[in-house]
Amino acid sequence: MDDPFVVGIDIGTTKVCTLVARVEGERSLRILGVGIEPSQGIRKGTIVDLAAASTAIARSIEKAQRTSGLEITSALISLAGSHVASVNSRGVVGISGGVIDELDIARALEAAQAVAIPHNRQIIHVIQRSFIVDGQDGIRSPIGMHGYRMEVEAHIITAAESTVENLRQCVQAAGVEASQFVLNPLASAEVVLSETERTMGAIVCDIGGGTTDLAIYIDGDIWHTMVLAVGGNHITSDIAHGLRLPIDQAEEVKKKYGHAVESEVAEGDVINVRSFGQEGPGQVNRRELAHIIEARVEEIFQLVLQEIKRSGYDGLLPAGMVLTGGSSLLPGIRNLASSVMGLPVRLARPENLVGLTDQLHSPAYSTSVGLLHWAMLMSETGLVRERRRSPKGGFLDSDKIKDFLRRLLP
Numbered sequence: 001m002d003d004p005f006v007v008g009i010d011i012g013t014t015k016v017c018t019l020v021a022r023v024e025g026e027r028s029l030r031i032l033g034v035g036i037e038p039s040q041g042i043r044k045g046t047i048v049d050l051a052a053a054s055t056a057i058a059r060s061i062e063k064a065q066r067t068s069g070l071e072i073t074s075a076l077i078s079l080a081g082s083h084v085a086s087v088n089s090r091g092v093v094g095i096s097g098g099v100i101d102e103l104d105i106a107r108a109l110e111a112a113q114a115v116a117i118p119h120n121r122q123i124i125h126v127i128q129r130s131f132i133v134d135g136q137d138g139i140r141s142p143i144g145m146h147g148y149r150m151e152v153e154a155h156i157i158t159a160a161e162s163t164v165e166n167l168r169q170c171v172q173a174a175g176v177e178a179s180q181f182v183l184n185p186l187a188s189a190e191v192v193l194s195e196t197e198r199t200m201g202a203i204v205c206d207i208g209g210g211t212t213d214l215a216i217y218i219d220g221d222i223w224h225t226m227v228l229a230v231g232g233n234h235i236t237s238d239i240a241h242g243l244r245l246p247i248d249q250a251e252e253v254k255k256k257y258g259h260a261v262e263s264e265v266a267e268g269d270v271i272n273v274r275s276f277g278q279e280g281p282g283q284v285n286r287r288e289l290a291h292i293i294e295a296r297v298e299e300i301f302q303l304v305l306q307e308i309k310r311s312g313y314d315g316l317l318p319a320g321m322v323l324t325g326g327s328s329l330l331p332g333i334r335n336l337a338s339s340v341m342g343l344p345v346r347l348a349r350p351e352n353l354v355g356l357t358d359q360l361h362s363p364a365y366s367t368s369v370g371l372l373h374w375a376m377l378m379s380e381t382g383l384v385r386e387r388r389r390s391p392k393g394g395f396l397d398s399d400k401i402k403d404f405l406r407r408l409l410p
Helices: 050-068 102-112 161-173 184-192 195-200 232-243 247-257 286-311 333-341 363-378 400-406
Strands: 005-011 015-024 028-038 074-079 085-094 121-133 136-139 149-160 177-183 202-207 212-218 221-228 270-273 282-285 321-324 345-347 387-389 395-397
Touching (some): 005 184, 015 050, 028 050, 050 161, 085 102, 085 221, 121 177, 121 221, 149 161, 177 184, 184 202, 184 212, 184 221, 184 321, 195 202, 221 286, 232 247, 247 286, 270 286, 282 286, 321 363
Parallel strands (some): 005 074, 202 321
Antiparallel strands (some): 085 149, 121 136, 121 149, 202 212, 212 221, 387 395
16 A cells, blocks of 8 residues: 555445545545445345345445546455454563563564464454553553563454455455455544543444444553444334334334434324335324334443443443444434433544545444544555654654554554
8 A cells, every 4th residue: 555545445234335535644534436335245244145245345346436536456344243252362571682672562462362262263453452561560652661571461353264254255356455354343433532532431332234333442542342233224123023114114214203212202293104014104103113213222222231341341431432333323312322321422423524525424434434544544554553642742653563563453
């Protein structure tokens, strides 16, 4: 990726979104190409029909190439699905020269990866959290420090190898090389999470069509990740069953009249729907629709809360939850989330976009835009780079290897 163009392909359950952007200045992107295509052959974030998924991805890429006027040869690919798992690990090394250098950190991270990972899984991200040097913990950047023994705390994200290879094969069928896979909530966090929220402690909750993706950030680093196999399509399915509607009509009703809190809907509101077996349209109380939606959305947030408690970090999230993804557009969902979680909740979407951005100012495209930011950080070195604030408020420019260790690459 020697040129100033970056490409991200968000392969979701409901849509495939290919974005092409030019890097302008230090941290600015101009969107040049957009290719949005309804997903086919993808369920709960995983490929279930290789040919159909390949066709949808190829169409999305073709649209992006046509609008940008550029040929796409490689791209960052989003990854989700219940097959994604994470584990925390520690790596310990001795410091031979007495002064810690980049090689020592690389050796420590390599030692942290020596955990029992089944042969059918592969490492997607290795995330360095903090270091312990001769018993002193909480060290963020130990390079140049004196010491004899160093430990690194690492968060390792793995995925099913077969699922990853199926995704790679679908993308390659369209003539594009997958340069790296990026977990959905990590991409979304790049555009929706503020530095203050990262430091204070917050959870990114990306509710898509087939999955709900979670990432917990504390002290500026990622501490826990999880993908739940439940999302907006389950709400649509509930509406279809409850009101006896075809799936496409249930989706339309959800988007047009849906509300996540039954008590916030006026009692007299009615909507016209045509159920199975009816010759003409019938009327349904909008509160009945809200009742169906509220039950499922409440269950989703109960599962999220359960996962946060299981992680053990539930008391470390004063900044609350940042809600994004297409299903977060549902009216009333923020209030319901705050009520169930007992945390402050805000809705977030991509902002400060330049170029072909008409459709992208929506929570549904947080992951898509986040992939571009990720690719931008990689564009110059092939590694993810970041500038980090020093305690005095200036900037500490990390070299390539430190940047590699600071953010997430296996």
